[in-house]
Each structure stands twice: as structure tokens, then as C-alpha cells.
Amino acid sequence: MAERLRSVVLVEGTSDEVAIETLAERRGVSLAGQRIEIVPIGGAQAIGRFVAHFGPQGVALTGLSDAAEAPEFRRALGEDLQQLGFFACEPDLEGELIRALGAEAVEAVAEANGELGAFRTLQKQPAWRDEPVEEQLRRFLGSGGSRKIRYARLLVEALEPDAAPRPLQLVLERALNGPG
Secondary structure (H helix, E strand, C coil), X not given: CHHHCCEEEEECCHHHHHHHHHHHHHCXXXXXXXXXXXXXXXXXXXXXXXXXXXXXXXXXXEEEEEHHHHHHHHHHHCCCHHHHCEEEECCCHHHHHHHHHCXXXXXXXXXXXXXXXXXXXXXXXXXXXXXXXXXXXXXXXXXXXXXXXXXXXXXXXXXXXXXXXXXXXXXXXXXXXXXX
16 A cells, blocks of 8 residues: 555654544545555654655655654654654644634533533642643543544644644645655
């Protein structure tokens, strides 16, 4: 299959994959039709192995990571990650989506999905009580079995397609248009 691919998007995990797929859908882009595959690599430490696998196959590579994981990507790829088509979310995908939507809108999405009560419970916990609501939301989104993955889709769907966080926009554009 890789020989037929035009572009591979390497991401740390499934929530990143879901966010990019959802953004493409919102923009009317068929990733399969464009011969683009998103590959969750199971964590930043695996980036070198995936670059070694896909790089020699002549596919354009691009990718997305959390800011804290950018050094792993740098070790595998070189210093100028953006020039190479790899973009970091600050501090992570959830932080980017919360900033793009605003905390109130994220709470509205949680409410629409029957989870605002669970979020309010987290807010009352001593460890989280005095934290900014954006940090509380990041913690909430990162907790629970598949919440992070589910909310990647829900939050991107709640955005205007052109209001997606910059790293998501850039990685999708790079996958569609290639370098330069």
C-alpha cells in the first residue's frame, strides 16, 4: 500500500489522527482519494523507526507532535522541524483545541455529550480547584478511557473549518500540497 501513497502523516497517537481526519472531512477532503495516510506511531520515541520505514519509499512525510515531544522528533529528523513538515502543538492537541474554541465552547461540547457533570466534579477536586479552567479542561479531556479520542472529533467538529489550530492546518496543508 505504501508504494501507492503520496503522503504519510506521522502522529503520536489516535487522537491526533482523528483530529486531522475530522478537519479533512470538514473541508471536504478525502484523504484516501488524495492518497494520504495518517499513521499513529504510538508515541514520539518511535518516530525514527517510522521515518526509516516510510522515508526510502518516496512518500512525502509530515507530522504532528506535542511540544514536549518535539526533541524526539528533532533527534530523528534534524533541527528545523517545520521546514521538514513536522509541527508541534503547544502544549498538546487538547491545549490547541481548547484555545481555538475557548473554554466556554469546550464546556458546551461536554454538556452536549452528557459529561459536564463529570467535568464539574474534576473542578472540585483539591488538586484542580485553583487551576485555570483551560488546564482543568486539558486534564478532563486526557482522563477516562477514550475521552481524548472522542473529543478530538467533537472539538474539531465544533470549530469553524478555517479556525482550526495552526499546527493542524499546517500538517493537513503539507500532506495535501507537499513541501514548499
